[in-house]
Amino acid sequence: MAPKVRTGTTEARIWRVKDGRAGDPGPDRVATEEPLEIRLVSAGGAGEGGQEHTVAVTMRTPGADEELAAGFLFAEGVVDRPERVLGFHRPPEERTGEPEPNIVTVELGDGPDPVLPTLERHFFSSSACGVCGKAGLAALQVRAPGRLPDGPEVAPELIASLPARLREAQGLFEMT
Numbered sequence: 001m002a003p004k005v006r007t008g009t010t011e012a013r014i015w016r017v018k019d020g021r022a023g024d025p026g027p028d029r030v031a032t033e034e035p036l037e038i039r040l041v042s043a044g045g046a047g048e049g050g051q052e053h054t055v056a057v058t059m060r061t062p063g064a065d066e067e068l069a070a071g072f073l074f075a076e077g078v079v080d081r082p083e084r085v086l087g088f089h090r091p092p093e094e095r096t097g098e099p100e101p102n103i104v105t106v107e108l109g110d111g112p113d114p115v116l117p118t119l120e121r122h123f124f125s126s127s128a129c130g131v132c133g134k135a136g137l138a139a140l141q142v143r144a145p146g147r148l149p150d151g152p153e154v155a156p157e158l159i160a161s162l163p164a165r166l167r168e169a170q171g172l173f174e175m176t
Helices: 065-075 156-169 171-175
Strands: 009-018 021-031 034-042 052-060 085-089 103-108
Touching: 021 171, 034 065, 052 065, 065 085, 065 103, 156 171
Parallel strands: 034 103
Antiparallel strands: 009 021, 034 052, 085 103
């Protein structure tokens, strides 16, 4: 069963300020921000394979949760290639039995068990670089798979055009 469709905006009642004076309250839309708990089930080997673990809680605008979870696990060095991710699922809510919209479990295929203590944070994860909240400096060690191949060359004109193109594609930003 698929989770309920959630939108990236929430209706809100606001007071607009004009010329230093608050006007009458009126409707508006604000970007929705809710927590997402990312859980991991690893096939693993001799370690903790098959057990489900919470690895992070992050704030996000609902939508593209699976992509966010996969990207987080890649950035943290848990996933080194797309094929390692076997799938995603959402556990049922206790009250309704419907899929829980704020929890996503990532199922990993064969490979080394992740070193979960390196993922530990002492507060919510954020969309920042990942340094904040680490338990210690050793947890900051870069886990890169090696040198990446040379990428495509990008024309300076294309790079200069990207902010406008990004703005056009960000309908949620315009709405809020």
